Amino acid sequence: MILLADPDPTSRGLLRSALERAGYAVTAVATGLEAAQVLMQTAPRLIVLDLDLKWLSGRQLIGVLRRNPRTFFIPLVAIGGSVEDLGGIPLLLRPVAAEQLLTIAQHFLPGAAEHDGVV
Helix, strand or coil: CEEEECCCHHHHHHHHHHHHHCCCCEEEECCHHHHHHHHHHCCCCEEEEECCCCCCCHHHHHHHHHHCCCCCCCCEEEEECCCCCCCCCCEEECCCCHHHHHHHHHHHCCCHHHHHCCC
16 A cells, blocks of 8 residues: 555545556545554554645654654655655656656565555
8 A cells, every 4th residue: 555645635535546447456645643543452554745745844854763662664755845865765857757756666566556556
């Protein structure tokens, strides 16, 4: 499962649809708090998060994920509006093209789309 956290409903919907059409299971949320709640219940295979999430920013969430031994090794991809150093975490600049995200998903989860199914 891919956790997609994006505050923009249009972007979130487009990216979720593209990933699901490619065969990935996706849980999409709008806030950092919702992302944290999902992470308490399950461990996704990839996390894609916008840096400008509300109630827990993407930057704060990255810090929490990297300090937790349960989530430390889950691949992370950030979405942002400007180039910045995130300590080796790939950054996709807005607006994100679906093809960009699919390429990233295939890189981190080779062959996973055929096995995930859609939720």
